[in-house]
Amino acid sequence: MYQVLLYYCYTPLANPEQFREEHHRLCLELDLRGRIIVATEGLNGTVSGTVESCARYMAAVKSDPRFAALEFKIDEVPAHTFQKLHVRVKPEIVHSSLRHVRPHEKTGQHLSPEEFKALKDRDDVVVVDVRSDYEYNLGRFKNAVTLDMENFRDFPERVERLKEFKDKKILTYCTGGVKCEKASAFLLEQGFENVYQLHGGIIKYGIEAGGEDFDGQCYVFDNRVAVDVNRVNPTVISRCQHCQQPSNRLVNCANPHCNAHLPLCEACGEQLQGACSDACAAHPDKRPYDGTGAYPKLSNHYNPAQGLASYKA
Incomplete structure (x- = not known):
């Protein structure tokens, strides 16, 4: 059994580059995969791993006093929901036009x-x-x-x-x-x-x-693409981009130059081979369609202990 962890914490980090390096090593040790953003304003991530690895990761993060207020949202999944691991330093933990805002000081x-x-x-x-x-x-x-x-x-x-x-x-x-x-x-x-x-x-x-x-459904930033949330009175509100029939099947357009996120039912997905339009279906760079409409990047097996020599094509 695996889990997906979704979390964030706005808290000042004095040396995000050093934190990123240490955090990256921790995630590799635990075979976690996903996307983690580190910034001077805090930490934001979503990762997948075994139940044991996720438990060790949560304990390690919570042991840092800076993340005392951090809460993990946990979902059970049958396997990894990411193909690789990214731990990156960026100016913000969520891209916005609000770099001056400090939620750890004042927020709703x-x-x-x-x-x-x-x-x-x-x-x-x-x-x-x-x-x-x-x-x-x-x-x-x-x-x-x-x-x-x-x-x-x-x-x-x-x-x-x-x-x-x-x-x-x-x-x-x-x-x-x-x-x-x-x-x-x-x-x-x-x-x-x-x-x-x-x-x-x-x-x-x-x-x-x-x-x-x-x-x-709720869009999520992993290979599941979307998840069910409502167990009380669920309904479908999205419609297939092509035929306009109700469909909550979200895909990325198979044309990488478009790459739009859109609902596309199974029948239209097959007809257009994962593209959002006839024009995108005819594009010479269109990616092969495997029926999922997801195009995750595979792991390059990078290990910081070995440096760039550990990259695989």
Whole structure:
């Protein structure tokens, strides 16, 4: 049995390069795979590994006082959900236009899944999805306000659309919570007074509150692509890009120059060989379609103890 861990923590890291090196070695030792971002503002990651390896990893991370507030969202899976491991230093742990924002100092009030569930349908509340369009088109909370964003870095430009709700309680949500920390902090900075966030995001809401009233599926950043969240009143809201029939089967377009994230039913996937259009299906660089619509990069077996000589083609 394997697990997927989803986590983040905003906390000052004085030497992210050194931390990245040590953390990378730990993950290799435990045969964890996934994507981890290290920055001066904290840590953000999603990894897969055996139950034993994940337990050792969580214990190691939590033993560092800087990550005392970090919470892991844990999902059971039959095998690794990543093909390789990336541990990288970046300017931010989630790409945004809000590098000045410090969520560990000030952010929106955290709501547990049950608190969020109790508040979300009140007349004095507006629920705001701070994810990208391809994510919320696959699944979102009933009656949520979406912001037509290709990327989270567009969020500051979209805040103007929320001004009409300034007299309401703003409840933000995202996949695991990391984007809401900055989004809700920025809303407070812009003069919004009653700003909240779903602690642990959609994933924790599904685990602890059954996912009630989350329509569709939740996009995830691993080889599963999308997961079911709602065990109470599930429904499908996305439609096949080609035939417009209901479908929550999300793929990447087989044309690498397009690579769009979109719903494509099995029949249309076969017809277009994983492409989103006839033009992409005819592109000379189109990738071979294996029926999944996923194109993970395979491990190059890099080992920092051996340096560049350990890379394999």
